[in-house]
Amino acid sequence: MNDTTKGRVSRRRLLNWAAALGALMALPARAWATVSRPETAFDATALDQALMALGQTPTRHEGVIFTTPDIAENGAVVPIRVEVDQTVLPNVSKVSVLVEMNPNPLAAVFDIAPGTEVYIETRVKVAQTGNLYAVVESDGQLFMASRETKVTLGGCGG
Amino acid sequence: MRRQSDDAMTLYRFVMMIPRWWLLLMVVPALADEGIFDQYRDLMGDDNPAIFVIEEGEEFWVQSQGPSAATLEACDLGLGTGVTRGAYAQFPRYFADTDRVMDIETRLLYCMETLQGRDREVIAAKPYSLRGDFGTELEALVTWLAAESEGMTIAPEQAHPKERAMYAMGEEIFFYRAGPHDFSCATCHEQSNKRIRLQQLPNLTEHTEVAEAYGSWPAYRMSQGLVRTMGWRLQDCFRQQRWPGLIFGSEVSIALQTYMAVNAAGGVMTAPGLKR
Amino acid sequence: MAGRIKIRAQKKGELTEVKALMRHPMETGMRKDQAGESIPAHFITEVAVLHGDQTVMQAHWGAAVSANPFLGVRFQGGQAGDAVRVVWTDNQGGTGEGETTIR
Numbered sequence: 001m002n003d004t005t006k007g008r009v010s011r012r013r014l015l016n017w018a019a020a021l022g023a024l025m026a027l028p029a030r031a032w033a034t035v036s037r038p039e040t041a042f043d044a045t046a047l048d049q050a051l052m053a054l055g056q057t058p059t060r061h062e063g064v065i066f067t068t069p070d071i072a073e074n075g076a077v078v079p080i081r082v083e084v085d086q087t088v089l090p091n092v093s094k095v096s097v098l099v100e101m102n103p104n105p106l107a108a109v110f111d112i113a114p115g116t117e118v119y120i121e122t123r124v125k126v127a128q129t130g131n132l133y134a135v136v137e138s139d140g141q142l143f144m145a146s147r148e149t150k151v152t153l154g155g156c157g158g
Numbered sequence: 159m160r161r162q163s164d165d166a167m168t169l170y171r172f173v174m175m176i177p178r179w180w181l182l183l184m185v186v187p188a189l190a191d192e193g194i195f196d197q198y199r200d201l202m203g204d205d206n207p208a209i210f211v212i213e214e215g216e217e218f219w220v221q222s223q224g225p226s227a228a229t230l231e232a233c234d235l236g237l238g239t240g241v242t243r244g245a246y247a248q249f250p251r252y253f254a255d256t257d258r259v260m261d262i263e264t265r266l267l268y269c270m271e272t273l274q275g276r277d278r279e280v281i282a283a284k285p286y287s288l289r290g291d292f293g294t295e296l297e298a299l300v301t302w303l304a305a306e307s308e309g310m311t312i313a314p315e316q317a318h319p320k321e322r323a324m325y326a327m328g329e330e331i332f333f334y335r336a337g338p339h340d341f342s343c344a345t346c347h348e349q350s351n352k353r354i355r356l357q358q359l360p361n362l363t364e365h366t367e368v369a370e371a372y373g374s375w376p377a378y379r380m381s382q383g384l385v386r387t388m389g390w391r392l393q394d395c396f397r398q399q400r401w402p403g404l405i406f407g408s409e410v411s412i413a414l415q416t417y418m419a420v421n422a423a424g425g426v427m428t429a430p431g432l433k434r
Numbered sequence: 435m436a437g438r439i440k441i442r443a444q445k446k447g448e449l450t451e452v453k454a455l456m457r458h459p460m461e462t463g464m465r466k467d468q469a470g471e472s473i474p475a476h477f478i479t480e481v482a483v484l485h486g487d488q489t490v491m492q493a494h495w496g497a498a499v500s501a502n503p504f505l506g507v508r509f510q511g512g513q514a515g516d517a518v519r520v521v522w523t524d525n526q527g528g529t530g531e532g533e534t535t536i537r
Contacts, residue, residue, distance in 0.1 A: 037479065037494045069198035071356075074434045077380040077500045079201035099498060103464070107498035113509075116490040117449055121506030123202075125462075125498045152356045154381060154434060203453075207502035210438055210457045290467030292459050383459065383501035 041096075041106045050098055050106045051135070054142065058135045061143035063089030066134040068147045075151040078126045082134040084118035092118045094137035101130035126151050194356060208301060208378040208430035211293055211385045215302025218295050224274030233269035235262070235303070236315070246300075246307035247427050250324065250416045251315035259324045261415050263389045264407045266299055285406050286390045293384045300387045301376050304429040312373055312427055314419035321416070324409075328417025331410060332362070341399040343414070357434065362418055369425025372418045377431035385430060388415055439532025443518040450512030450536055452483055454505045454520045458530070462497035478530075481522040483507050512536050 041053035051057055067081040084092045095110040095118060107124045118136070126132065129151050135144040219230045219242070235245035236253070250261045256268060263285065270276045285296045315321050335342040346352070347362040360371035375388040386394075389406065392414055396404040404411055438457040443450055456478065463475025477497040483490050483505070490509040505520070512518070514536050522530045 042494070042496045067201065069195075069201055071194060071198065073195045073198050073356075074381040076383065077202075079198070079203070079504075081201065081506075102498050104496060104498065106496055108493055108495045110491060110493040113488070113490050113492075115510050117508040117510060119451075119506070119508040120491075121203075121453075121504065123500040123504045125500055154355070154357065203504075203506075205440075205453060205455045205504050207455060207457070209440060209455070210502065213438070288468040290465065290471075290473045380500075 036111075038106075038109060041109070042104060044106060045104055047098060047100045047105045047133070050104075051142075054096055054106070054109075054135065055137070055140075056142050058133075058142035058144035060145065061089055061136075062145075064134055064136055064143055064145035066132070066145035066147055068132050068149045070148075071150040071152060072126060073152065074154065075126045075128065077123050078132075078149060078151075079121070079123050080132065080134075082118070082120045082136070084136055086118065089136070089138055089143060092136045092138045095120055096133075096135040096137075097122070097124060098133040098135065099124060099126050099130070100133065101126070101128045103127065105133075202432070206378055206430065206432045207383075208376075208385050208432070211298050211301040211378070212305045212430065213302075214293065215298035215300070215305075218299050219302065224270065224276040226273065226275035228273050228275075230266070230269050230273060230299075232273055233266070235265060242303055242306045244307055244310050246303045246429075247310040248313050248315055250321070250412050250419060252318040252321050257320075259318075259320050259412055259416065261389065261407075261412045262300055262303060263296060263387065264412065266296060267407065282406050286386070286393070287382075287384050291384070297376070297385050297387055297390075300389075301385045301430050304376050304427065307427045308429065310427050312369060312419060312422045312425045314416060314423060316420060324413050324416040325420050327409070328413035328415070331413055332417055337399055337401045339400055341401070343395070343399075362421060365421060365424070368418055369422040370428075372422035373425050373427045374429055374431035374433070376429055377433040379433050381434055388418075437528070437530040439520050439522075439530055441518060441520055441532045441534040443512070443516075443534050443536040445512065445514060445536060446508070449508045449510060450485070450516075450518070451508045452506065452518055452520075454483070454532065456481075456503050456505070456520070456522060456530060456532075458501065458503060458522075458524065460497060460499055460501040460503060474526075476524060476526055478503060478522045478524045481505065481520065483509075484519040484521070485509060485512055486517060 038053060041050050044050035044053050063085045065083040065085060072078045080097065082095050093112055097107045098105045099107055108122065110120050112118055126149055131146050131148050133144055133146045135142055222229055231240050235242060236248055236251050237245050246262055250259050252259050267278050267281055270281060271278045285294060287294050287297060332343045346359050350361040350364060350367060352359045361367040362371065375391055376385050379386050389411055392411055393404045439454055441452065441454045443452045458478050459476055461473050461476040465473045467473050475497060478495050480494055482492045491507050516536045517533060518536060519533045
């Protein structure tokens with residue numbers, strides 16, 4: 001194996017990732033969870049508490065492109081997308097998604113490997129109308145974008 | 159005594175007034191917000207968790223169950239023993255072996271009983287998921303069978319006199335006002351461009367709308383995290399109308415499904431759908 | 435039932451786009467069932483997307499991720515025919531795994 005076949009990822013970095021993943025996968029699930037899961041942040045019951053547990057209060061950055069629907073058909077399944085314009089915000093290694101009005105605002109944290117586009121799509125539960133936040137970490141700093149999504153009460157069936 | 163009847167009179171007058179003004183509030187003409195959830199649906203994309211339930215349904219079909227340790231593969235869904243492709247689209251239909259019109263769910267129960275030796279009462283006691291459940295066998299089977307008819311023309315049989323009689327019964331029930339709110343199905347589903355809160359109400363008397371509605375059930379209901387069938391949908395409508403509970407597998411259920419299916423005939427099966 | 439993952443992986447220019455749908459109840463632990471009993475929390479806590487033996491993304495999830503979760507990611511490179519895997523672990527020790535090849 002030589003470095004050129006791995007593109008921009010150095011062999012050492014790659015082996016670290018592979019070893020980490022291998023070790024994590026080999027451990028009992030609970031052990032994997034405690035190795036790198038930001039438990040305090042997930043347990044936080046208020047937005048600012050969760051953000052402090054993630055590191056700091058993030059500053060807004062136009063490089064964080066956050067897409068959520070203006071209005072969701074139901075709160076159990078709300079599609080979201082987080083992209084980062086790496087020309088204005090490089091070295092993003094982590095993306096976190098928070099839902100302000102949820103009992104525990106932190107919904108997910110994505111660790112992005114070097115060489116991976118910052119592009120995440122998922123679906124989250126939104127308890128009620130309020131702000132959603134996409135927080136990215138770049139070189140130890142936190143940046144964010146936020147959007148309000150309205151959640152409707154059901155009418156009937158359909 | 160006198161006081162009680164005065165109160166009763168006042169209450170009676172109040173109750174009699176409810177349906178009209180409530181209807182005005184509830185069934186609001188749809189605003190020019192057609193497509194209010196387009197952005198939401200675009201972002202959702204095509205990935206419908208119903209695909210898992212389709213697989214689970216197929217697994218139930220070939221699974222040996224019951225005292226007879228048999229699968230459902232010999233079940234006749236109207237197109238011949240074991241033919242599943244296109245069968246759902248032709249329900250409800252008359253079956254000579256039972257001498258009655260059946261919907262897909264009652265037919266499945268019949269096959270479970272006769273082929274597998276299972277107790278229909280046990281299955282009929284809990285055909286649909288309750289809160290906390292993750293899907294029932296019947297819901298999965300119906301989902302798979304609907305997928306086996308995906309893209310096909312809705313074509314319920316109406317050749318037999320009992321099939322036509324079932325349609326007539328369904329039509330009568332559809333327009334029948336009852337319950338504390340004097341609701342009929344028609345109250346909400348006889349006009350186009352109506353909604354309750356932000357949910358469009360399909361006009362089930364108009365071909366294009368009923369075809370789209372009927373053809374999209376069973377559907378994965380996002381708010382519940384599982385697939386629901388047309389039989390369940392009707393049961394839930396009855397609950398919302400404050401009507402007596404719709405008995406699973408009853409003629410009323412089959413009649414209403416027949417009414418909708420026939421009105422939808424010629425349309426296309428798109429199920430399993432994705433709904434709120 | 436648990437453990438199933440449907441994955442699609444497609445080239446989009448020089449990027450590979452992966453879309454995965456996972457079978458999982460993602461129960462928050464805050465709901466009660468029909469009988470009034472609390473439904474225990476049961477949700478995916480860790481999930482990873484691998485291209486060959488390289489992890490392109492690893493995520494920690496809470497119960498606020500929707501039931502039957504969806505995950506879409508993109509990464510640089512990847513050739514048609516390459517293996518893409520998605521693996522997960524949940525809070526009850528369950529695991530799931532799925533694999534596909536890039537088209």
